[in-house]
Amino acid sequence: MKNPEAQQDVSFSQGFRMLFYTMKPNETSFQTLEEVPDYVKKATPFFISLMLLELVVSWIHKGKSPGRLDDALTSISAGVLSRLPSLFFRSIELTSYIYIWENYRLFSLPWDSPWTWYLTFFGVDFGYYWFHRMAHEVNIMWAGHQTHHSSEDYNLSTALRQSVLQLYTSWIFYSPLALFIPPSVYAVHLQFNLLYQFWIHTEVINNLGPLELILNTPSHHRVHHGRNRYCIDKNFAGVLIIWDRIFGTFEAENEKVVYGLTHPINTFEPIRVQALSQVTLLLRVCFIILTLTSIGFLLDQRPKAAFMETLRCLMFLMLYRFGHLKPVVPSLSSAFESYSVISEIGLQAKEKFGELLSLRDCLIAGNHPKVD
Numbered sequence: 001m002k003n004p005e006a007q008q009d010v011s012f013s014q015g016f017r018m019l020f021y022t023m024k025p026n027e028t029s030f031q032t033l034e035e036v037p038d039y040v041k042k043a044t045p046f047f048i049s050l051m052l053l054e055l056v057v058s059w060i061h062k063g064k065s066p067g068r069l070d071d072a073l074t075s076i077s078a079g080v081l082s083r084l085p086s087l088f089f090r091s092i093e094l095t096s097y098i099y100i101w102e103n104y105r106l107f108s109l110p111w112d113s114p115w116t117w118y119l120t121f122f123g124v125d126f127g128y129y130w131f132h133r134m135a136h137e138v139n140i141m142w143a144g145h146q147t148h149h150s151s152e153d154y155n156l157s158t159a160l161r162q163s164v165l166q167l168y169t170s171w172i173f174y175s176p177l178a179l180f181i182p183p184s185v186y187a188v189h190l191q192f193n194l195l196y197q198f199w200i201h202t203e204v205i206n207n208l209g210p211l212e213l214i215l216n217t218p219s220h221h222r223v224h225h226g227r228n229r230y231c232i233d234k235n236f237a238g239v240l241i242i243w244d245r246i247f248g249t250f251e252a253e254n255e256k257v258v259y260g261l262t263h264p265i266n267t268f269e270p271i272r273v274q275a276l277s278q279v280t281l282l283l284r285v286c287f288i289i290l291t292l293t294s295i296g297f298l299l300d301q302r303p304k305a306a307f308m309e310t311l312r313c314l315m316f317l318m319l320y321r322f323g324h325l326k327p328v329v330p331s332l333s334s335a336f337e338s339y340s341v342i343s344e345i346g347l348q349a350k351e352k353f354g355e356l357l358s359l360r361d362c363l364i365a366g367n368h369p370k371v372d
Helices: 012-018 044-062 069-087 092-104 114-137 139-149 156-160 167-179 183-196 209-213 218-224 242-247 270-274 278-300 305-321 330-364
Strands: none
Touching: 012 044, 044 156, 069 156, 092 167, 092 183, 114 139, 114 167, 114 183, 114 242, 139 167, 167 183, 278 305
């Protein structure tokens, strides 16, 4: 077995090659998870170097910088925030993977086999495609992922604009690999898949010829970040664009891409960039707590369970009505809107009925109320 301490050192050649996923299996195979280097941390100097290089190339070829300074600083701030949880505890992506591996694995592939290494490469990239696609198509996941798309510039700093929240759902899509692939192999490819996606966030690289058929390239990823009609929900690939070609989500770059969200956030505040407005976030947290409490009441068959569930449903309708909550399945929007309208009509009818009852009582008592 290789010396664990030696594995913590990454040469300049390795640091450069890991950004392009060109490291070899014999360089990046480890028996234990503790031996796996923090490649993302070690890539920081290369991130800075390539951003400076992009700035120089952009000035030479276009006579301008690749983006705005305030936007770049916001992206870097988002990147720093996204990495803070890892300072205190292991990510849920690894924690959940280890739990499944230790308790439910079907068999163990050899950690030092090149076949295991390449199988994990395909497995992680396939899992990333489906996570990324669901992060665009499922509202609650999009709430976290939208952070990455909030920039209206497109340069290498945009790659650093990562969400604090999305790793709490991404682990689900990698979980099947834990049934047979060792955590140490998975941990390597999880990092490389992320690092590869750094260099494709640029406008200084145009078409890469035949590589465009297989790999996710700057051209393909520019489309993904566009808010043009032809760009929406296209090119979800991490490393291999073949997944988009197979599953019908591929779109080639043609007209000029306009970047950012269809509803721009218009802010450089790091916290607001990371998630929703503070009011919306607070209300959603309250609704989640109320939902979990209601489930507990129902399971315990407590007398107030019906009241609690009614309160939860009313809160949902209120949050939906004022735009603080959306259904997971977009097609249900019309149903909720209809129900909200019916509920409002019912409340208005109840108020009118109450007024009529008051008028009746006044007439019976011989009073003559003033009628508007």
